[in-house]
Amino acid sequence: MKRVTCFLALVFVATAASLQGQRESLARLVRQEQLANGLTLIVSENHVVPLATVAVVVRTGAFTQEASDAGISHLYEHMLFRSYRGGEGGWDQEVGALNGTSNGSTSAESVNYYMVLPSRHVGTAIEMLARLVRDAYFDNNSLTLERKVVLGEIERNLAEPLHHLQTEVAKSSWGSSFSRKDPLGTPESLKLIESSRLKEVFQRYYVPNNAALIVTGDVDAAQIFSLASKSFEKWKRGPDPFIAHPVPAMAPLQQTKIAIIQADTREVTVMLQWPGPSVETNTAATYSADLFSSVLNAAGSSFQVRLVGSGLFQSVSIDYETLRHLGPITLTGVTTAPDAERALTALLEEMYKFEGDYFTDQDLAIARKRLKVASVFALEQTAQRAHTIGYWWSVSGLDYYLSYVDNLGSRSANDLREFATKYIVDKPMSIGVLVSPGEAPMIRAAVAKVFGLTGGR
Amino acid sequence: MDLRIVSAWGLFAVLGFAKHPWRGERTGFGGTDQIAATAVDTATESYEVGGIRIIQRHNPANTAVVVHIYLLGGARQVTSATAGIEPLMLESSGHGTLHYPEGEALDALALTGSTIEVAAEMDWTTFELGTTTEELDSAWAVFADRLVHPTLDPAAVELVRARMLSARRLNSSRPDAVLDRLADSVAFTGHPYEVNPIGTERSLQSITPAEVKRYHADQVVKSRLLVLVVGNASRQHVERLIRERLAALPQGNYSWTLPPPVPVRDNSMTILPRRLPTNYIGGYYPGPLANSEDFPAFRLATELLSSMLYSEIRAERGLSYTAYSPFLELGASAGGVYASTTAPDKVFPLIASGMSDVFYARFAGFELRRFVEQFITEYYLRNETSAGQADYLARAELYRGGWRHANKFMEDLRAVSPADVRRVARKYMGHVQYVYVGDTTRMKQYMRQ
Structure with a gap:
């Protein structure tokens, strides 16, 4: 019987070094090359288990969608699997024959197709993914299904x-740009998409110079580069899609908006959202945003103690989504109707304190x-690492991923204060509240009183 | 079929239970070659310290360390009136202990960057620490004090109770959570699992702080604990920590056993009328005990059914985004069916024909091996992380008679024949307690049949 030395394999080691110096550690684990056709190849070896994750990431997603195309980027993610080998439906069978699993995902600024399988089949997986993105075939029967x-x-x-709460808040935040934040689309927009339009948009974005192949796991980087080169060399470079079709700037939120969403719910869920920084134009602020979230979300933070520890909210959390085309900062809190006005008052008071000496050395x-x-713990998850690398490559570039922990570690309390002042305190925001019909009038009045506003949908 | 209609407004509040991931990820049909022969695990050892059983796997590949303490019993520890008391107790311990009063417990843990999670499941509750080699001593001090010396101040219990109740109320408007709770209540009638250890609104509202304290004094005993440690820590280090911090617990006289099998009943359909954009079909069929000879074949039969449902309902007809057969990996196992669809009258017959295909299918051994090898891929995926390995070892220890049987499961799967699969499918899959949440007017055609 074979001894289980794979769990003790030391080919991959994540050092428990200080936050400074993580870039060096990560850079040793991640290798990158580029083919002549522009395809980026990224490999990260980890030999703990005999699996490989192979992913193709394309720089598209909701952000490339016109209003009339809402949902198209997600629809052709689905269509690619179905269209494999000219629509004979062989993708699942071929993946299964390799003892693998596969899936895809579409987000605001990234589309990802991947397989997880025994590492000895990685060459076949690379060839399959090359065929998937290169030889797409869209027909109306497949589209209907x-x-x-x-x-x-x-x-x-x-x-x-x-x-519904998330959608209404996002619509308020992004206005006419909402389709560029909504990967799924609506039933109405989906019904209007024809296969000719799918093909046109696919040909625009699915070019190797707008894509990356990510391979992680029990693999050899040099071998992967060689295999990928052979499999993808026939994929023809295309025009830079963002020169011919530049993405318009997101319309800035001019004034605070309120939406009261009535639904069958027994709690009151409050969502506040602000347009946050772009990773392209204000990279430093994105690190501040993440550290800011981490500080406020820590269980013992004064933010949590005063809002949740007091019983005013059952939960409060804040999140920033790192994106190139403005990432939203979203605060979500759950309270009850009788507590709502006091809870919102306390929240607003807390937000104003962000401008002062709010963030302590201990917080950081x-x-x-x-x-x-x-x-x-993230470094343990080799399969997940392929998705993480792919996401960052698409949204911000690989160097952002490699330098992330180091840059986060260098933020100061003053950086967090500046971030809050620039993006949150007294800035226009979208306010959404999810509440039962019976409690909606009370909540509408409470929101108007606390935020000094009237109206609300 | 026995048809019962349950009024939506009479139903108690529900909670989506973590063990029911109604997933939509596609899986393939399997291949024929094998990853690796069964391996002997030389990285793991088990021992006892002061009456506490420990299983430890050494992993020096990185600096992660997880400690999972299993408080055994789960649903069998509680009644319908006390359900939720164990997670309530453990969560409340975060708000003060003997050595870290009030907020100091949260602060002390926060300074280590470590995490503590509580997960109540049908057969046990896990109290989980995620930390690093460097932070182990400091994090363990808080972790152990929470288990051994929680203050359980009434104000803390009330705070946690309010949060847990809020979570239940939020879930009562989520269709998947409603379906989950309905399916559990119907499938496990007359079995210990009919009491959900995460609690209901009613039980959580009625538990008093004094009862929580009494529960801690009576039930947190060494004989009810199984400790799993996976990561970069030596045995000597772990032994010292356990000896220093957990020794104060009383021994107790708890003895772990598997639960009884879930009773087999005729098929039934329970309907909860709701007007929703789509409709939810679910249901469970009881399976063998986790240590039964039938278990490996049953696991494969469920996987086969899952593949058929995905293929027939989603891939070939586009009738659902998510259609599959969930598997409950419990001491008393169960399989199930799940689909969300706007055409339930078309999907129900496909579920029935999918089962029939598994009962009677003529498929060759090599086709079955495809699924077995796919399990092995998933086995390695689960064992990528320290937490995954801890969970896998604990289930082998508690369900299969010893952690050393963990790797043997793959051998057992490979030994299953097509005839075994057909036999267990006919034995177990024919007794489904279906549940439906949605528009009943869309089911008329099927119900008339």
């Missing part, structure tokens, strides 16, 4: 009350320590 599946996905979302020390421990 897959549109039904995607509609099913949308219908599931529509059955969730929280989805805790946030950095949490990040350090989290990065150790």
Whole structure:
């Protein structure tokens, strides 16, 4: 019997060094090359288990969608799998023959197709993915069938009350640019998409100079580069899609907006959202945003103690989504109707304190320590690392990923204060509240009183 | 079929339980070659310290360390009136202990960057620490004090109770969570699992702080604990920490056993009318105990059914985004069916025909091996992380008679024949307690049949 030395393999080691110096550690683990056709190749070896994750990431997603195309980037993610080998439906069977699993994902600024399988089949997986993105075939029969599946996905979302809150807040935040933040689209927009339009948009973005192949796991980087070169060399370079079709700037939020969403719910869920920084034009602020979130979300932080520890909210959390085309800063809190006015008042008071000496050295020390421990656990997840690398490559570039922990560690309390002042305090925001019909009038009045506003949808 | 209609407004609040991931990820049909022969695990050892059983796997590949303490019993520890008391106790411990009063417990843990999670499941509750080699001593001090010396101040219990109740109320408007709770309540009638250890609104509202304290004094005993440690820590280090911090617990006289099998009943359909953008079909069929000879074949049969449901319902007809057969990996296992669809009258017959295909299918051994090898891929994926390895070892210890059986499961799967699969499918899959949440007018055609 074979001894289990794979669990003790030391080919990959994540050092528990200080946050400074993580870039060097990560850079040793990640190798990058580029083919003549512009395809980026990224490999990260980890020999703990005999698996490989192979992913193709394309720099597209919601942000490339016109209003009339809402949902198209997600629909052709579905269509690619169905269209494999000219629509004979062989993708699942071929993946299964390799003992693998596969899936895809579409987000605001990234589309990802991947397989996880025994590492000895990595060459076949690379060839399959090359064929998938290179030889796409869209026909109306497949479109009819897959549109039904995607509609099913949308219908599931529509059955969730929280989805309506998130959608209404996003619509308020982004206005006419909403389709560029909504990967799924709506049943109405989906029905209008024809296969000719799918093909046109696909040909625009699915070019090797707008894509990356990511391979992680029990592999040899040099071998992967060689295999990928052979499999992808026939994929023809295309025009830079963002020169011919530049993405218009997101319309800035000019004034605070309120939406009251009535649904079958027994709690009051409050969502506040602000347009946050762009990773392209204000990279430093994105690190501040993440550290800011980490500080406020820490269980023992004064923010949590005063808002949740007091019983005013059952939970409060803040999140920043790193994006090139403005990432939203979103605060979500759950309270009850009788507590809502006091809870919102306390929240607003807390937000005004962000401009002062709110962030302590201990806050930052805790946030950095949490990040350090989290990065150790993140490095265990080799399959997930392919998705993480792919996402960052698409949104911000690989160097952002490699330098992330180091840059986060260098933020100061003053940086967090500046971030809050620039993006949050007294800035226009979208306010959404999810509440039952019976309690909606009380909540509408409370929101108007606390934020000094009237109206609300 | 026995048809019962449950009024939506009479239903108690529900909670989506973490063990029911209604997933939509595609899986393939499997290949024929194998990853690796079964391996002997030389990285793991088990021992006892002061009456506490420990299983430890050494992993020096990085600096992660996880400690999972399993408080055994789960649903069998509670009644419908006390359900939720164990997670309430453990969560409340975060708000003060003997050595870290009030907020000091949160602060002390925060300074280590470590995490502590509580997860209540049908067979046990896990109290989980995620830390690093460097922070282990400091994090363990807080972690152990929370288990051994929680203050359980009434104000802390009330705060945590309010949060848990809020979570239940939020879930009562989520269709998947409603379906989950309905499916559990119907499938496990007359079995210990009919009491959900995460609690209901009613039980959580009625538990008093005094009862929580009494529960801690009576039930947190060494004989009810199983400690899993995976990561970069030596045995000597772990032994010292356990000896220093957990020795104060009383021994107790708890003895772990598997639960009884879930009773087999005729098929039934329970309907919860709701007007929703889509409709939700679910249901469970009881399976063998986790240590039964039938278990490996049952696991494969469920996986086969899952593949058929995905293929017939989603891939070929586009009738659902998510259609599959969930598997409950419990001491008393169960399989199930799940689909969300706007055409339930078309999907129900496909579920029935999918099962029939598994009962009677003529497929060759090599086709079955495809699924077995796919399990092995998933086995390695689960064992990528320290937490995954801890969970896998604990289930082998508690469900299969010893952690050393963990790797043997793959051998057992490979030994299953097509005839075994058909036999267990007919034995177990024919007794489904279906549940439906949605528009009943869309089911008329199927119900008339």
